[in-house]
Amino acid sequence: MTTLNEYLDFAKTLAKQAGLMMLEARKSSSFERNYKSDHELVTSVDLAIDQYLCSELASRYPKHKIFSEESTPDLLVDKANSAPVWVLDPIDGTVNFAHGLPHVAVSIGLFFDGKRQLGVIEAPFLQQTYWAVAGQGAYCNGERLSVSQQDVLRNSVVATGFPYQKAALGSLIPKVTRILENCQDIRRNGSAALDLCAVAHGLMDAYFESVKPWDMAAGAIIAEEAGATVGHFSEIRAEWPEPLNGDCLLVSTPKLYEPLRLLLK
Ligand code: IPD
Ligand code: CA
Ligand code: CA
Numbered sequence: 001m002t003t004l005n006e007y008l009d010f011a012k013t014l015a016k017q018a019g020l021m022m023l024e025a026r027k028s029s030s031f032e033r034n035y036k037s038d039h040e041l042v043t044s045v046d047l048a049i050d051q052y053l054c055s056e057l058a059s060r061y062p063k064h065k066i067f068s069e070e071s072t073p074d075l076l077v078d079k080a081n082s083a084p085v086w087v088l089d090p091i092d093g094t095v096n097f098a099h100g101l102p103h104v105a106v107s108i109g110l111f112f113d114g115k116r117q118l119g120v121i122e123a124p125f126l127q128q129t130y131w132a133v134a135g136q137g138a139y140c141n142g143e144r145l146s147v148s149q150q151d152v153l154r155n156s157v158v159a160t161g162f163p164y165q166k167a168a169l170g171s172l173i174p175k176v177t178r179i180l181e182n183c184q185d186i187r188r189n190g191s192a193a194l195d196l197c198a199v200a201h202g203l204m205d206a207y208f209e210s211v212k213p214w215d216m217a218a219g220a221i222i223a224e225e226a227g228a229t230v231g232h233f234s235e236i237r238a239e240w241p242e243p244l245n246g247d248c249l250l251v252s253t254p255k256l257y258e259p260l261r262l263l264l265k
Helices: 002-028 044-060 094-099 166-182 192-200 213-225 254-264
Strands: 033-035 041-043 065-068 085-092 105-112 115-123 128-133 138-140 157-160 185-187 206-209 229-232 249-252
Touching: 002 044, 002 105, 002 115, 002 128, 041 044, 041 094, 044 065, 044 085, 044 105, 065 213, 085 094, 085 192, 085 213, 105 192, 105 213, 115 192, 115 213, 128 192, 128 213, 138 192, 138 213, 157 166, 157 192, 166 185, 166 254, 192 206, 192 213, 192 249, 206 254, 213 229, 213 249, 229 254, 249 254
Parallel strands: 065 085, 157 185, 157 206
Antiparallel strands: 033 041, 085 105, 105 115, 115 128, 128 138, 206 249, 229 249
16 A cells, blocks of 8 residues: 555656646747647657656666557556556647647556556646545545536536547447437547546546547546446457556446447447
C-alpha cells in the first residue's frame, strides 16, 4: 500500500509538471505541428512531455517498463508479467491542444500483477487533477467521485469519440445512430481520458469508443473506483491484456451497462 501511494505521489508530480509544459507552450504558441498519418496530429509538445515523463520514470524506477504512445507504442505487455508498466499518454486531446480548446490532459496509468493499479489525469486548462488507486476510490482535486445514479437510457448522456482512421467510421456510424435514437444525447469532448473522468464525476452517464491502452489505462481505473462498470461491448483483440485493452470499450453506470451493451454490439 505504501509503495502504491508513493507511486501515486510521483505520478501526480509528473502530471503537474506536464500540465505546466502545456500551459507554457500554449501561452507562447511556440510549438510545431506534424502528422503521423493522414489525419493524426502530433505536436512538439506531445514529444517533449513524452521525453520528460520517460526520463523521470526511468531514473526513478529503472526496473519498471514504459508503454508510451509517442516512444514505445509497440511494447509487449504480458498479462503475467509482474514488473510494473507505466502507461502514458503525454497529451490526450492533441487536436484540442493545437486548436486552443480546453479538453486536454496528460494520462498516467500503472499496471502490474495483471491489474490496473492507479491512474492520474491532469487537465491543466480545466484546472482539474483526477486520480485513483485500486481499492481506494477516485478523486478530483481532493473531492471523492461517484458515478451518476442514472438508470434510464432515454435520460442518459453518452460520451464517445471518432477514430483518426476514417475506414473505421462505417461500422461506427450505425452505433452512434442507435445511441442518438435511444439516449438523451451524445458528447464528443476530444479526450478519451477526460470522457472517462466525466463518467467518474457523474457528469456523463456512459462512454464508449475503441481506443488504445494509453487512452484508457488511467481513466478506466478512475471510472471503476468511482463505481462505473468497465467492460467491452464486443469481442476484443488479444493484443493487450484485458485491463489495458481499449477495444470496444464501454464504461457506464452499473444499471446502464447492459442496455448500452445490447445497443452497441
Ligand atoms: C485521442 C482522443 C480522442 C479519441 C481518440 C484518441 P490523442 O487521443 O482521446 O478523444 O476520440 O480516439 O486517439 O490522439 O489526442 O492522444
Ligand atoms: Ca490519446
Ligand atoms: Ca496522445
